[in-house]
Amino acid sequence: MIILWFLILLTIIVFVHEMGHYLIARINGVRVEVFSIGFGKELIGLSDKSGTRWKLCLIPLGGYVKFFGDANLSSNLPNDQLNALSEDEKNKTFHVKTLKQKAFIVFAGPLANFIFAFLIFFSVLLIKGNPSEIKYLPIVENVMENSAAYTSGFIKNDKIIEVNGDHIDSFLDIRDIIISSPSKVIIFKVIRNDEEFNIIAKPDSVEVINTNGIKTIIGKMGFSAKYETRYEKINLIDSLHKSLYDTYLYSIKTFEGISDIIIGKRSASELGGPIMIASVASKAANRGIESYLFIMAIISINLGIINLFPIPLLDGGHLLLYGIQSVTKTVINEVFLKYFYGIGMFIIFALMILVNYNDLVKQIN
Numbered sequence: 001m002i003i004l005w006f007l008i009l010l011t012i013i014v015f016v017h018e019m020g021h022y023l024i025a026r027i028n029g030v031r032v033e034v035f036s037i038g039f040g041k042e043l044i045g046l047s048d049k050s051g052t053r054w055k056l057c058l059i060p061l062g063g064y065v066k067f068f069g070d071a072n073l074s075s076n077l078p079n080d081q082l083n084a085l086s087e088d089e090k091n092k093t094f095h096v097k098t099l100k101q102k103a104f105i106v107f108a109g110p111l112a113n114f115i116f117a118f119l120i121f122f123s124v125l126l127i128k129g130n131p132s133e134i135k136y137l138p139i140v141e142n143v144m145e146n147s148a149a150y151t152s153g154f155i156k157n158d159k160i161i162e163v164n165g166d167h168i169d170s171f172l173d174i175r176d177i178i179i180s181s182p183s184k185v186i187i188f189k190v191i192r193n194d195e196e197f198n199i200i201a202k203p204d205s206v207e208v209i210n211t212n213g214i215k216t217i218i219g220k221m222g223f224s225a226k227y228e229t230r231y232e233k234i235n236l237i238d239s240l241h242k243s244l245y246d247t248y249l250y251s252i253k254t255f256e257g258i259s260d261i262i263i264g265k266r267s268a269s270e271l272g273g274p275i276m277i278a279s280v281a282s283k284a285a286n287r288g289i290e291s292y293l294f295i296m297a298i299i300s301i302n303l304g305i306i307n308l309f310p311i312p313l314l315d316g317g318h319l320l321l322y323g324i325q326s327v328t329k330t331v332i333n334e335v336f337l338k339y340f341y342g343i344g345m346f347i348i349f350a351l352m353i354l355v356n357y358n359d360l361v362k363q364i365n
Contacts, residue, residue, distance in 0.1 A: 005285045005292070006278035007060055011037055013113065013300045014063040017307070020112025021065045021105060026050075028101045031068035031092040038063060061274060069093035103322045106315045113304030114247060117297040122243035124290055129231030130242065136171035139226040147222020152201035154223055155192070162189035171225035178203045182219035229290070250298055254305045273355030312344025 014037055022032055031051065038057035045055030051068075069085070069092075090096050094105070140158040143149050160168055163177050164187055177186065182205035190199050203219030210216065234242070260266040272280075277299065284291040310320040321332055321340075 001285075002278050002282040005281045006274070009281045009292075009296050009299065010060060010274075010277070013116070013296065013303055016112050016116045016300065017109045017303060018063045018065050020108035020110070020115075022052075024105045024108035025065065025067060025094070028097060028105060029091060030094050030097065030105065032065050033068050033070075034064070034066035036063050036065070067094040069095055099322045099326050103319055106318045106322070109315055110304035110307045113300040113307075114251065117250070117300045117304075118243050118247040120293050120297040120300075121246045122239055124293055125234060125239040125242055126236065128290055129233045130238075131229050132232040133230040134227050135230065136225045136227045138168045138171050138174060140223050141226040142224045144222035147220075148201055148204045149221040149223040152199050152221075154188075154190075154199060154201075154221075157192070158199075159191040160188050161191055161196075163187070171227075174225075178219045178221050180219065182206070182217050184219070247301070250301050251305060254298075254302050258305065258309070268354060269358050269361070271351075271355050271358055273352070273359045275356070275359035311347055312340045312342075313348060314344070317344055 018035060018037070022035055025032055033052065035052055035054045036057055037055070038060040039062060040058040042055045042057055045053055047053050068089075085093070094102065097105070138160045140149070140154055140156055140160070143154050143156065160171075160174055162168060163174055168174055181203055183202055186201055186203065188199045188201065190197060201221065203221050205217050206220045208216050208218055257266065257270075261268055261270060280295055281292065281299075284295040307315040308319070310316045317340075321337075325332060
């Protein structure tokens with residue numbers, strides 16, 4: 001199921017991104033030859049009346065649209081090939097469009113991701129309501145391996161009804177007792193499969209440092225709680241305002257997070273790849289459709305932000321070139337473009353290696 005939730009999430013987000021490029025390209029008279037979800041061998045596909053081949057490919061990590069006349073990474077045609085086209089065919093190529101049209105077509109992909117995130121936020125708020133309270137249930141959701149909870153015998157869905165003889169209503173009460181009891185014996189009364197029994201455990205002692213630099217020893221069991229979210233109905237206008245604000249807020253947070261990693265304020269180990277996305281998507285799906293849609297919106301925003309960074313081969317890299325052309329009023333040299341896109345290829349491969357390495361390290365640990 002982990003892979004399934006991952007594929008659904010990634011396919012939808014990539015489809016939205018590429019659909020942004022596709023729609024604005026068509027509006028500006030560019031013919032689209034291929035709309036692909038994934039790379040490599042085509043698994044299924046069909047061609048429409050306009051000549052676009054819509055296909056799903058073997059490697060589902062991304063997608064692309066191919067415009068009529070694309071001959072290289074910059075969507076340009078050599079002059080001899082361009083001159084061989086009829087006037088009508090030339091007008092359907094990306095190559096002959098104005099810089100503004102090109103920039104709008106390129107920017108439309110990330111823009112579609114932001115709009116999609118907004119629509120998710122808006123739909124959930126309008127249908128479900130605004131999250132007003134999170135109630136942490138005294139039920140175990142996850143148990144960390146080699147933790148005090150793991151060695152004591154706790155498993156998922158254990159319901160804790162008493163701690164040291166006191167009745168428990170909330171997991172927050174359990175947390176407070178654990179934090180204040182490092183290496184002390186705690187007796188948990190648990191219900192598992194309709195049977196009551198006791199689990200005797202000693203929380204691990206963990207050293208923490210507060211914002212004032214003061215060290216404290218606290219207890220840690222190594223399990224987390226199930227929780228339920230309560231929603232408050234809000235009207236259309238408030239849903240609209242909050243959706244716009246949330247899209248803006250998470251866009252800024254994403255940008256700041258990536259920027260902090262680039263300048264070294266935060267560790268690059270925080271970056272994650274397909275394995276992390278799959279894990280997060282699966283956990284969100286298990287918590288409910290609202291959590292899954294929220295993660296989908298956040299990752300859609302992440303994709304939009306990342307694509308706007310001025311990295312060669314990404315949308316932001318193309319926009320950077322169009323900006324340079326608009327200032328210099330000259331066509332960028334093909335030799336420069338060759339090295340520019342070569343650098344982009346290196347950066348993207350390096351990032352792929354890094355995020356997959358981070359994913360594997362987190363899995364091992």
